[in-house]
Amino acid sequence: MEKLYQIWKKFGKNFEEGGKLQKLSSFYDAFDTFLFTPQTTSKRLSSHIHDGADSKRTMIIVVMALMPALLFGMFNVGYQHLLATGELIRGGMNAALFWKAFGFGLLAVLPYIIVSYVVGLGIEFCVAQYKHEEVAEGFLVTGMIIPLIVPINTPLWMVAVATAFAVVFAKEVFGGTGYNIFNVALITRAFLFFAYPSQMTGDTAFIRTDGTWGWDGGKALVDGFTGATPLTQVATTSETSLMPVDFWTAANGLIPGSVGETCIWAIALGAILLIITGVASWKTMLAIFVGGGVTAALFNAFGPDTAAANLPWYMHLVLGGFAFGAVFMATDPVTSARTECGKWIYGLLIGFMAVVIRVLNPGYPEGMMLAILLMNAFAPLIDWCVVQRNIKRRAAR
């Protein structure tokens, strides 16, 4: 390891002032701090920082927390594809089909990951080099979340355009990582949602019916195939109560949906890692689930007589992007509320808004994205109010 490090450092000489590759110094710097703990430490007695956990390591933890959801999502993409083409019948899983499903999903999801990282990091590197700054690490997580929240049938160029838009207009114009008001991954999704609505909604958006890389494509779909997500079914039905799937099916996640959002257990694994390492706040997460659950229960009891309002409250928490958004996106330390009391208010309101949008607006079967973006905008205000209240209370003492 030491030897490797020496070679790497020698290589790095090229990038210093006056070196051959000076123009690319931000690249080197980014990989240097990504691969190795920085050697520069704060001076003794001048700072209270006593931990190597800089934001690169924080980001890596989040990426690791996303892995269960990503792996399961890949499998589910293939699983839904095999169901749609009739190769697999529910309950008829065997080892060969399992690996086929996973391989298909891997090949289907991988291009999204590559596109989002190449476009996003490309812009980040250019901006960093232009401004003579170090490359900020914020995109590590964003680039991994984007493939998990876009429908699997979205054309790649749309993802590229949306990613570029989000990185430039939601992040770089505000000053880069740590200064953005809105969650960058959600802006990507919101851009796709408003710019290309036909790709983002409807019955065919969430299941890859065609092949990937020319593999397993062009097959006839089974009779009566519908690719609508459970939430879309609930939003579009004319009946007053509809239970598209039962609780355990929804939680296990073998249902149509965005790649990362379906399996509650995979998300829970990630949530546990985030909470243990202290990266994300358990208060925000809990508050969102409480807020969403209570609101949905109120709709159950007093709401209008529609299928969405009659959907049991616990189903709201496991369907769609509710859990994924609550764990991975609402807790983004940059865009969420920062005061401890503010986190409760912020979370409760996200849960409340998400369910309200789902129930009262049939045009938006999924309300989590808009709810989080909306509360992102209000997070600074919440913090300000909490701080002001504290100041007043202390002054009165």
Next chain:
Amino acid sequence: MALSQKTKEAFLGPLNVNNPVLVQILGICSALAVTVQLKPALVMGISVTIIVAMSNVVVSLIRNTIPTRIRIIIQLVVVAALVTIVSEVLKAFAYDVAMQLSVYLGLIITNCILMGRLEAFAMTNSVKDSFMDGLGNGFGYAWILVVVAFVRELLGSGKLLGYQVIPDSWYAAGYENCGMMLMPAMALILVGCIIWVHRALNDKESK
């Protein structure tokens, strides 16, 4: 015709360095509302140019007789008369566009560029200078509208002036119009981008 330095400045300034939209951030509301397509934006730009220039001339002509206390009302009457004339002319000769512009045609009267120019320039300057200033500000406003509308119509509907310019083969290959471009929010972002470029260029000049 040799124009004095001041007259030239009155015309050229608002086109770039002192642009009403980019620098003074005036007239944004209509810039967002009428720029979904190129044609209404063009008509709007021309209308505003005519109205600013003419009202500047009229107000400059009578500037010495206007009592200071009621000057705003008098300016408004002048502008309202011109707006009415222009909108009637448009209704007569370009009915479709007039309908597309709908209330925004009448709302030219509240366009802050107009009142700004009348108050800041026409009240204190000669008729010729005021006319050139009005033309300059009108064109300065119009070119922003045209640029924004060009991008929005091209990317949002794949058309220019109502004609299909993006070939069908592109759509067949999977290209899609960006629905976001049809929303006012995107117009705001586009105006922001133009301001961004404008500031970046002008900063370099001043250095």
